[in-house]
Amino acid sequence: MTAVPISYYLVLSAILFGLGVVAVVFKRNIITIFISIELMLNAVNLAFVTFARAHNQLDGLVFVFFVIVVAAAEAAVGLAIVISLVQNRESLNIERVNLLKF
């Protein structure tokens, strides 16, 4: 069985990351943006494990665990913020959250 070349994993990771970026920039729904960020994090995770396997080192795996932990924390805090936003604005549209400016 021939191994899948490393570039496949990296291209997939890049595509996922690009999708996340595009979604964050263009989507208006806060939940969608939130999920897109998770997507970007996991794209990065994919790149980490790819390199970890390619170089046969554990460092990348360690980073992946950190990213997962941070993502969990971020999900908790972020969803709390989303809930309070919805309570105040009664909408999930990020355009409505624009008070903090000059």
Add this chain to the structure above:
Amino acid sequence: MPILDHLWIILALPLAGAAINGLLGKRWPQTAINTVAVGSVSLTFVAVAELVREFWQFSGPLPYVNNYFTWIIAGPFRVNSELQVDQLTVVMLCVVSFVGMLIHVYSTGYMAHEDGYYRFFCYLNLFMFFMLTLVLGANLIVMFVGWEGVGLCSYLLIGFYYLRKSAADAGKKAFIVTRIGDFGFTVGVLLAFWTFNSVNFSDIFHQLSTMPAEGATQVGVLTAIALLLFTGAIGKSAQLPLYVWLPDAMEGPTPVSALIHAATMVTAGVYMVSRMNPLFSRAPLAMLVVAIVGAVTALYSATIGLVQTDIKKVLAYSTVSQLGYMFLACGVGSYAAGIFHLMTHAFFKGLLFLAAGSVIHAMGGEQNMMKMGGLRKQIPVTYWTMFIGTLTIAGIPGFAGFFSKDEILEAAKSGPNANIWLWLMGIVGAGLTSFYMFRLVFLTFFGTPRYDEHHVHVHESPKSMTVPLIFLAFLSIFGGWFAAPKLVGGIDHFSKFLDPVFSAYPVPGAQAVAAEPAASGSLELLHALTGWPVIVAVLGLLLAWWMYIKSPETPKRLAKSVHGLYLLLLNKYYVDELYAAVIVRPLLWMSTHVLWHVVDEELIDGALHGAARTAQASGGELRKLQSGNARSYATWVVIGAVSFTVLLLGLWMAR
């Protein structure tokens, strides 16, 4: 030898007095301030007296140096904080501490009704500290510290009545004019270091001892250093052309005029020239300049003194004139005579100023002699002491000034660098001195009162003021008798005492100047008593008596008949106006129209405002980026990340 090994004590005492009065004295009663101020200076005098006793017993090599710590090291430039004592220092210390002490005592009476009492004594003590630093310093830098310090105290005390604009202006004038001279002094110190690789007196003199004298018309490096240092002396000792600050300095309280602007600080230049005598002796051209400046100043300011009506102004011009005599003495190579006159002048001019202060005190603040007259009976102690001071400065035989002035004129006539024209100027100046001083006495104390007798209550000054007067009068009579044996064929003890300082580094090739006078004592005496100095002094006295007592209308008629000359003298040769037109006004114009309106307002303020405006404008544009739209922030983050990545990739590929 407690003091000789701890010279710092002499400096610490007045400094401590200044610190205590300055920091704590504000709420203290006058007696407490008096105790601290007079006490510290009296202790200084006691320390100096003890120093003299130890110095007498000391037989080792001189100068005796105390080195405390290294102050500055910068490459080869090395300055120690060191003090030294030799014969010259001893003379100066005695004069400064004793006259200083008397004037402190006098001030407790004179300033009793003034505001800022503690401030006055703080400055006065501080002045003593700096003046003693100046004379004790063992290198040019320590000397310069004292030199500038006394200038500072002079400024503070001239402007003591700082609410009066004329006093504040006079303070500034004194500070700025002396600064011009000090610039020359500083350059001279640098040039001395560049030449000798040291600023220490002993090192410099040691290197000088092998150097021959420069030619009389040659401006070598020694002449340049000497002339630059002398520039400092011109400023500090009020010689032509920088004398203009001293008459204005009379705005300060009278004890200040007596201590700083007559007895001690203004003589610093003479002290410096004498201290640097091995240098000056090798620079004949500089010596000639010193002598000419001294002689011309002596004559010039004496002529101005002839017509002044303010009692203190007369004394101020007289001081300038007498300082000229001291420089004349140094310039013709008779440093001892210069220092001798410095000492007697400190006694009699201090006395005259303090007596004038007593007169002003008695008249309730009046300084115009035309509004005095007939004060002889009301204030006898002041009258008698002032009369003694006048006899002394006029050079009447037997009084201190006679001996010192006679020595100067003798040196100008037959000394090593004698010059008959300088002598002539000195003689004419001496005659004028006698005239204007007796004019002062006759106008003030004789004739009929010209003040309103119902309003002015003339009263003798308190004991604290008259006792210093009596002490100084005593010294004005006997202070010159060190030199008296010379007249009967003996030796001049004063020059003999100072001789080690002035002949320690003789110029190679030049024959030593005989310190011993010619024999035939009675002839000397006769010669001195009938010499020109005495003749002109008596002539001046008689002329003043004739003009101001015998026929008092003469001065008015004379002023009318030579009106132009009279106005010229009364307006001090229009020198102040000339300086104002040539220097001050162009400088002011330049400062206002170029430095202020262009450089400051346009360039400096412009740069500042420009920077502020740029920041404000760019901020105004940049703040629009913060739109409140979270998605646009995300876009910026992406753009930043992408461009950073592209940049890194570009750099990586370019490698």
